[in-house]
Amino acid sequence: MxxxxxxxxxxxxxxxxxxxxxxxxxxxxxxxxxxxxxxxxxxxxxxxxxxxxxxxxxxxxxxxxxxxxxxFEGTKTYSKKGLQIGFGIITIISVLWGYLTSISEGNTALEGFIVGGVIFASTAIPLLYVHYLRKKRTEE
Missing domain, CATH: 1.10.287 (Helix Hairpins)
Structure with a gap:
């Protein structure tokens, strides 16, 4: 072929x-x-x-x-401040969700920790990936 x-x-x-x-x-x-x-x-x-x-x-x-x-078009396509704000927001959401999971009926603190960790990881990886791509594009 x-x-x-x-x-x-x-x-x-x-x-x-x-x-x-x-x-x-x-x-x-x-x-x-x-x-x-x-x-x-x-x-x-x-x-x-x-x-x-x-x-x-x-x-x-x-x-x-x-x-x-x-x-994405703009003069400033990536910033460390935006990355820090993003990490702050996902940390708050992950901790809150993990806490609410742990205090709900039938769940333990370990389950809340796991849920919070999964939420944090599943949002942090795309955030870092987009930051990496934007940084690479501006360096080119």
């Missing part, structure tokens, strides 16, 4: 991939919606398609982040 070199064909191929992705995502959402109606939220989450949907969504979000950073 030869590599496509014509830009029109490459663009057409990318459009077909996008349409395929949209149809696949709509099918997954339809199946998960059916599970939500018939088996409830827990039944929907136990479907393996839920994991596929979550992984696809997270991957798409990370891949589109670099495009968002390229599209």
């Amino acid at each position: 030869q590599k496509i070199k014509d830009e029109r064909l490459i663009l057409l191929d990318l459009k077909m991939i996008r349409i395929t992705f949209l149809v696949q995502t709509a099918g997954i959402i339809g199946i998960l919606g059916y599970d939500l109606i018939t088996a409830g939220f827990e039944g929907m989450r136990q479907n393996p398609l839920w994991i596929v949907f979550m992984i696809t969504t997270v991957l798409y979000t990370f891949l589109s982040t670099s495009i968002s950073v390229d599209y």
Whole structure:
């Protein structure tokens, strides 16, 4: 199989991939919606398609982040102050959420710590990634 070199064909191929992705995502959402109606939220989450949907969504979000950073136009595209403010906000949210989890009925302090840590990590990683991309773009 030869590599496509014509830009029109490459663009057409990318459009077909996008349409395929949209149809696949709509099918997954339809199946998960059916599970939500018939088996409830827990039944929907136990479907393996839920994991596929979550992984696809997270991957798409990370891949589109670099495009968002390229599209961002401004004289100052990154700042350490903005990064510090972001870390302050996610720290407050993580601690608050972890505390509320730990004081809720049937949960322990360890579970609250785990929930807070997961929330912190899942928001800190994208924050650092966007900061890195913006810093790299301004250095170029």
